[in-house]
Amino acid sequence: MDPTLPRNNSVTVADVARMAGVSKATAARVLGGYGTVSDRVRDAVTLAARALNYRPNELARSMTTGRSGTIGVVVGDIENPFFSLAVRGITDIARQAGFTVILTNSGENPETEKAAVRTLLAKRVDGLIVSPAKESDVDHLKDVIRTGRPMVLLDRGSRTLGVDTVVADDGHAAENITRRLIAGGHRRIAYLTACDTPDHCFRAPSDISTGSVRRRIEGFLHVCREAGLSEMDQWVRLGALTQDDTKNIVTSMLTAPQAPTAIIASDSVIGLDVFKICRNLGIEIPRDVSLVSFHDADWTSVTSPAVTVVRQPVYQLGETSAKLLVERLNGENGPPRRIVLQTELLERASVSDVETNDLSMASE
């Protein structure tokens, strides 16, 4: 930032007041739409304001009222259709309720997220909607609570924080998928996510700090255990952050002697990458490997084969979180609420039953 900006020469209440021949207070009353004013004075002021092309300074207003009329939103990645759709839901509701949205991108990076929250707080947003990158790293969110500003957690919860939360039933969704795959004879099922640990290895769900993904992995492993499959932890693959990462992981899995017969992609971006990689590798879906992806991205129905997906009510996720926040902003004072939106398994053509001549699974 550079110090040179033509000093603010905008017309103020005082200017309007002077022109209308009334006091600043009176002008402010009609301009701000509060208090009581006579019709004659109102007209005079309105006229003067129009003549001067008066524009209220929302900043100054916020200073005295303590409300800025803005909602701060922190998402992981706007480019991801999941978030852009959710953001659409948020902004629609926000606008309806008279709020403006300040959008920031954390890039799924806790440090960036921390900075974003600080900025938002400094700008005195009235409330926040956050999709925390890591549940383990939420001290900055406690700061938010300390300021007394309402906050809603989107897609990723936090047990300890005690704030309104809107999530999808990721656990159930993962369980459904896994049951479906196991029923189809699959035994080597990979779960692929962008989440990561320092050593890129999965040991326990508690390592996974992104709430929604942790719940899915828990569901996945739970059903596996239920079905008597052991050591499925090895099939949880982390760090599919970029297209290259995904390519490396998927290629090494698929070319290994014990290749998975099914892959679950944790979001539609990864799902698409897997799809492309398989095609480039000459691996046919679902003949050679089955694919299920989270998020019913619009393209998933037009590929060949069409992709079996978990349909998440993403727009509603955004809508609901904004609604909860607006309620708080309007004085709602009850205990923290946790809203779980239903998902649905959309079976299309990317999953097939495993061939019975798969000898390595003869025991089944």
Next chain:
Amino acid sequence: MDPTLPRNNSVTVADVARMAGVSKATAARVLGGYGTVSDRVRDAVTLAARALNYRPNELARSMTTGRSGTIGVVVGDIENPFFSLAVRGITDIARQAGFTVILTNSGENPETEKAAVRTLLAKRVDGLIVSPAKESDVDHLKDVIRTGRPMVLLDRGSRTLGVDTVVADDGHAAENITRRLIAGGHRRIAYLTACDTPDHCFRAPSDISTGSVRRRIEGFLHVCREAGLSEMDQWVRLGALTQDDTKNIVTSMLTAPQAPTAIIASDSVIGLDVFKICRNLGIEIPRDVSLVSFHDADWTSVTSPAVTVVRQPVYQLGETSAKLLVERLNGENGPPRRIVLQTELLERASVSDVETNDLSMASE
């Protein structure tokens, strides 16, 4: 909005000053990072600030400095991958330069856009990036200029406005596509866009108020004329706003006696819809109809057939507009610049040459 919000009880410079045993001015100096302070005092103030958990009030700061450190962005539809990618480019650059982004959605509606701009101006954003819904309707943008705040137009220009503009070479792109199609024997080529006129009929490019689309249509018609094709205006179809609209338009075109042999979709959302509709209608791409879409959306390479697209440097479009704006914010003072980013025709498999037994075209 409701009047009840716990009056702002945050700790201020004065509080910190009191605790550190210095004057408000001195405390402000270290907290604001300006002026000169002795190390001892700096430490004392810093300590007090930490102890009190002081958070600067950016609103108050903005009031006096006249700069808010925010950039206002108005796009047509964040849900559209085109815009979400562009916004990503904007926010990346903005953050780097120390600015926060306020994002608003116009829904391609001039009234909403007008309101958004007014709000942004009232919030005293330092500058704006706008993707005007209609070039014909830009009075509210003149207001922006009048305030002296820099503005950059994204993807859609305006001849009359005289502000920095970043667009893709839509005209050339359309010309390339059209030439390619005509060379392939196509004579009935439909151009499908969400833009609309009151009576949903296309008469002249000047009817089209979305700059990027108008330039494309001009390019399309220009090459058609050049090739001796007349009356191609009839093939410009407007109003593909929702999936239903698109379905109606495409279905009626494709089932008419004189069906188009090629369709150009004005964005990837429409392109995807066309793809789906054809499939549902049992119309095979490219055997029965060729398809070219604007915007190299990530899914376009995985469909069968893969879709031939115009690759637009969307992220760079966002980046560049943000860069131009930041330059202005830093005092750059030259004449308005118009940056045109190159596009590229990515030929994949959704276009085929027209069969020579197409009798209606025997003259060719």
Next chain:
DNA sequence: TTGAAAGCGGTACCAT
């Protein structure tokens, strides 16, 4: 109904 004046939480100028 209207006006005067005291803030809101900073910044910045002018002394000291």
Next chain:
DNA sequence: ATGGTACCGCTTTCAA
């Protein structure tokens, strides 16, 4: 280097 103080543009008592 530090302190005193007048703003920024608006809201909001409190009196008149």
